[in-house]
Amino acid sequence: MTTPGAEGSVPAGAHAGERRLHPVTPLRRAWAPVAVIIGWAMHDPDQAQEQLTRLTTVTLLIGLSVLVPAAALYGFLTWWFTHFSVTDSELRIRTGLLYRRTAHIRLERIQAVDVTQPLLARVAGVAKLKLDVVGTDKKDELAFLGEDEARALRAELLARAAGFAPETAHEVGEAPARQLLRVQPGVLAVSLVLTGATWGSLAAALVVPPLLWLATHSVWTVLATALPLLGAAGASSVGRFVGEFDWTVSESPDGLRIDHGLLDRTHETVPPGRVQTVRIVEPLLWRRWGAHRSGGAGSGGGRVRVELDVAGSANSVLVPVASREVAAAVVARVLPGVTVPSPAELSRPPRRAGRCVPLWWRGYGLAVTDTVFAARHGLLRRNLSLVPHAKVQSVRLVQGPWGRLWRLAEVRVDTGAGKTVRARLRDAQEAAELLRAQAERSRTGRRSARPDRWMA
Secondary structure (H helix, E strand, O other), X not given: OEEEOOOOOOOOOOOOOOEOOOOOHHHHHOHHHHHHHHHHHHHOHHHHHHHHHHOOHHHHHHHHHHHHHHHHHHHHHHHHOOEEEEOOXXXXXXXXXXXXXXXXXXXXXXXXXXXXXXXXXXXXXXXEEEEEEOOOOOOEEEEEEEHHHHHHHHHHHHHHHOOOOHHHHHHHOOOOOEEEEEOOHHHHHHHHXXXXXXXXXXXXXXXXXXXXXXXXXXXXHHHHHHHHHHHHHHHHHHHHHHHHOOOEEEEEOOEEEEEEOOOOEEEEEEOOOOEEEEEEXXXXXXXXXXOOOOOOHHHOOOEEEEEEEEOOOOOOEEEEEEEHHHHHHHHHHHOOOOOOOOHHHOEOOOHHHHHOOXXXXXXXXXXXXXXXXXXXXOOOOEEEEEEEHHHEEEEEEEOOHHHHHOOEEEEEEEEOOOOEEEEEEEEHHHHHHHHHHHHHHHHHHHHOOOOOOOOO
């Protein structure tokens, strides 16, 4: 992905067709030297305080007069020596002051192109372009571009990846989108209130610190425990509300577009044909939510959360909260031809499974359709995982000594996203037949699968 270019073959100036980032970028990068000093001060606060007390006013002013121009110069030089260009087959990013590096990102290996806008970037009218690429854990990014330029570049990258000629790709523009879902702030807030993790974190933050105070009478011990617990409670409630605010899902020819965020605005795309697994999560308190409006739980009441796994992508949430019908409709868009199995269609393990996993065995279920392998687990918080047959990388049968005693086995399905979906506590003979049948379904499913490339 990234190749060194320190041999002198890369000139200092920009090549033909190369572009620079937005002029506001140096302000972002100028903070690097200041961040180093702040990091040192936080690492050794006693030494930092001692050195600070020794400084006179004149010395401090001289230091600032050197530090500020040095930081500004560093920000300017990193911006000046950063260029990017789009060729027929790849995106090239050249960076580095002393050690030059050129990243070659092949367009057909791009999983997603996201446009994000932190709060200050929204004020300045700029945006950050992030790219998920196959085979890399870290996202490549271009920060910052003008907001309109970022959207135009995203459309150009998708058009070229879809096969448009270079001379026409920049004229295609952003594909039209049709809104499928928009989560209202009130519905999102209620979903967080009805989530067990929120109440659990808040209860721990309120109960544990007083108990520690009674046991230790140490203020530092209480603070060291209370602050992380309060942070966890905030992240599971306020943090999620801010991040998932105004969640909108739209359908376009290049995939499903997701827009969300109260302070930092994010524009993501779920690429077509590259979704490995879809999970439908149903917390306990969500099951009867809205059931009275639709005639009871059996007629589709309740709310669910939809998550997904995309190989090489950081996208994990598709729908933060929605009714069953709306969630099923969105899943049908991201996995064409797939119908979400109803609870009645899921077969439970045999009753003797209760001797291996008492009570909780009732939360397991399995359904295999013509298009997906669907496995459910969880009694209080239900998780239904859907794996298209074409995305199954391998299938295994696992049987421990306790399972052999009760003639039970587990079928594991591995996907391209490095995740495993398990059908637990199945009858041993059923599991053996499922193993053979699933291997055949995966082979035939890959032949008829849609191509893993962007559409136009």
